[in-house]
Amino acid sequence: MNLLEVTDLRVSFPTSDGLVQAVRGVSFRVDRGQTLGIVGESGSGKTVCTQTLLGLTPGADVSGRAMFGDVNLITLSADQMRHIRGAQIAAIFQDPLTSLHPLYRVGWQISEMIRAHDRSVTKAQAHQRAVDLLTQVGIPQAAKRADDYPHQFSGGMRQRAMIAMALALNPKLIIADEPTTALDATVQAQILDLLVRLQREHETALIMITHDLGVIADFADDVMVMYAGRAAEYSDRRTLFYRSHHPYTKGLLESIPGSTGATDRLRPIPGQPPSLINVPSGCAFHPRCQYVMDRCIDEMPTLITLPSDGGGHRSACWLPPRATGLGADAEEIRQEAVTMNRTERAKAIAESSAASADARGNVA
């Protein structure tokens, strides 16, 4: 069953420098109990995308549809949104220190959130529920620690408290925005383990936003890779790691040490992520793409279904649909397509990006 279906979401911010097109037409869906990973670098629009769903992007121009059950989240008033946010859709952010109020006790913050949505709950009941939740997320001596202030918690414990708060009202969907980025590796493992376990118990859907492909390799059902405000590739997790189609995904996999695409010498993606005020024409990735062809410069590719992978694999790239994976045969198909579809114009772009692909030559 579809829990959330987002269609052609566009978000832009008017600024004095021009219109920042943070999200430029993104569609995705999340089913009940499912995990969607959204991966992208800084400025790819992954955070704006989900904050818009929560009504947290004031001042932005938003269009598109986001059907959560039978309500369109985009058109809700601030007041209507307040009833959904927290109760039905909860959020966990990157930095637990800034998301907890420093002057209130942790237990109070959780019980207040429960009471804000349901005034019939007494203070004592809400407090007991807060203690139960803190126990559930693995805070030792929760009854005592509920009276602590956030600064008395360690980073991992604060994130546990945030998870407790997110779970407080049994939401249908949790949006976790880089929930473990600020944490150490062993604590990150604890938190991810906890999040996945609780998600299974409660059948909650989860949208996990991250820049780290490693975080989602383990448990996301579907993954959407974002670049410059659009989806570059969208597929199930295994397909993405082993049969990726978009050169940007391939580039990411090849630049992470220890990933499926890594070699002895890392192959970085040349250049810098684009400005969202002057987004490159055609495919936004074309100035950095080693396979740039003529049509990439003028025509913007949309997500098309790749028939070879059972219908669930979509990519926004003009390369032939058969060119999936990191193997030699796929590379051959790509090279062939590139030779046939490249004239001087695309060649010049490819050459300048290749020259800067050398680690030394990243001259801007």
Next chain:
Amino acid sequence: MNAVSASAGGGAFPDSGTAGGDVLLSLDNVVKYYPVRVGVVIKREVAAVKAVDGVDLEIRRGETLGLVGETGCGKSTLARCIAGLHPVTSGRITFDGDDITNLSRRKMRPFRRDIQMIFQDPYGSLNPRRRVGSIIGDPFSVHNIASGEERKRRVQELMELVGLNPEHYNRFPAEFSGGQRQRIGVARALALRPKLIICDEPVSALDVSIQAQILNLLEDLQSDFGLTYVFIAHDLSVVRHVSDRVAVMYLGRIAELGHRADVYDSARHPYTNALLSAAPAADPDEAAARQRIILVGDVPSPLAPPSGCRFHPRCPKAEEICGKTDPVLEVKPGDPETHRTACHFPVGRGEDLARAADALRADAEPTLG
């Protein structure tokens, strides 16, 4: 000393690229405590943060030594002690045959040319009000090496060397992206042709695609100039990629030390095992095949580290002796000479720590049961 040029490789630096040469830097029982003082007029010392608590380490010429560990394990403090930015509480630091422990400012000066640092935050480590050319040229003026046109020429050579456009000499840091700023930091560290560069989380603040660019740059510079790196990072796959040898730190001590392959493929310390199993792998099959060892709780405070082995309260293998006797960093039976572990009960090949860890955790977190 020659001007820095892109072509300078090989000849001028006979040691270039050969890992495992003679010892360039050695640390002998280095201790660094930060006193905690209370009182307004008369300050009493009530406690000490034991940031680094007895570290012995040798760094060989031309190698990259990776230093890994979690927040608060003392890896950055150790780096700052090596660079002479913090005086050590006790112990000895020897650089290229000279004792450089707690030298006076004046006596330290010549060594500062040889030991440079690259910092984590490319935003915080560059003065936003100064032009890039003058930032990179600072080392020349501090050490009275070149001035005027000569300095400008050298700075521009450095900029080219690290992949920046030399024409951007007069720009401000704000006009550069994160990756480019990190290149500025690299150029500044390289200016005086140091022997040792300490890289403190040089790529953690960067996006993955940019991270790879900087890692490749550091690798190229090492082979061109025969540099020795101490590479600090919390990202284990990055450390694995760059390091020849790896030291794993926990609460101010070295838990395990060895060649990259030994530490990553046959780790003996339970903490190393847990750390490795916790690191996210960007490979679903590998992630699925892996037994995650999930530890109990957080790293204890370095104000009052646990007795005996510092890891024992979280260790799935801990026994009575672990809380009493401090384990020595030594070669364990069956390991090569270069692989040393500080543990009473080192992990054997194929041992299942994950289950023991879960049992320990079930005691601590009742809901898991």
